Amino acid sequence: MENRVVAVVVTYNRVELLKECIEALMLNKNLDILIVDNASTDGTKELVNNYLGESLKYVNTGSNLGGAGGFNYGIKEVLKNSNYRYVWLMDDDTIVNKDSLDKLLHKAELLKGEFSFLSSIVLWKDGNLCAMNVQRTSSNTVKNYEAIEKGIFYVESASFVSCLVNVESIRKVGLPIKEFFIYGDDLEYTIRLNTDKPGYVVSNSIVVHKMKENKGINIVDDDINRIDRYFYNYRNLLYIYKKYDRREYRIFKIKCYYLIIKIILKAHREKRKRIHAILKGIRKARKFSPKVEFIESELE
Secondary structure, three states: OOOEEEEEEEEOOOOOHHHHHHHHHHHOOOEEEEEEEEEOOOOOHHHHHHEEEEEOOOOOOOOOOOOHHHHHHHHHHHOOOOOOOOEEEEOOEEEOOOOOHHHHHHHHHHOOOOOEEEEEEOOOOOOOOOOHHOOOHHHHHHOHHHHHHOOEEEEEOOOOOEEEHHHHHHHHHHHOOHHOOOOOOHHHHHHHHOOOOOEEEEEEEEEOOOOOOOOOOOOOOOHHHHHHHHHHHHHHHHHHHHOOHHHHHHHHHHHHHHHHHHHHHHHHOHHHHHHHHHHHHHHHOOOOOOOOOOOOOOOO
């Protein structure tokens, strides 16, 4: 692996989508790829074996570390003994265009490296914006009119669906928090990256996120088999807001109790289980205090 950009793709039991993801990535030039497999059991390793080579590598984490743990593992793997300039993060259901990376790198050159991350516009399968991956803007977005003229917009946070991260910033702010497991890891990490240098969305870099449905998470209506994981969402978001925005923390805590009332009034089944997930998240957030890991490079 000798290119300046490496794509880190975290996968778990979605072999068909991973195949499409890999083949789309391979259309982008001057790119290395690392597939981080969270111990899939659906033939993922056998699929990846068909693509292994100098520019594509595979690692198996040995257990399901969740998205947060997978990205933490993957970034450590590629940076501990490599001189990459950028790490391009994405899930296994991200389908990039053949010029998605070129568009990001063009803006990286315009910014002369003065950014922590660059994020693509994320569409769903029907061409509309993907609800789960809309970047968070602020008043500073409009104030930075010189960037807007160049097709780049300041954002406070972004998802890990096509997020090009500056390695210099990774070394300063550390790795994604693996203890998050799922939900909120990308929000916290891009907020933290912004404490080093600004993050931007690049308006002409487009990718598709092939989620089953184009909607956000909703504990009131979601399938009962998915409810247990929701506690991560409430625990992690309470941690993030408490750390970075105390006003938002108070507002979100009120929203949690409002959701409980909404479940009581509108959920059709398993109300107790849904409420328990929220209360568990609130309870666990009180003592949740994970430590940020930093890269120890063998090259330094």
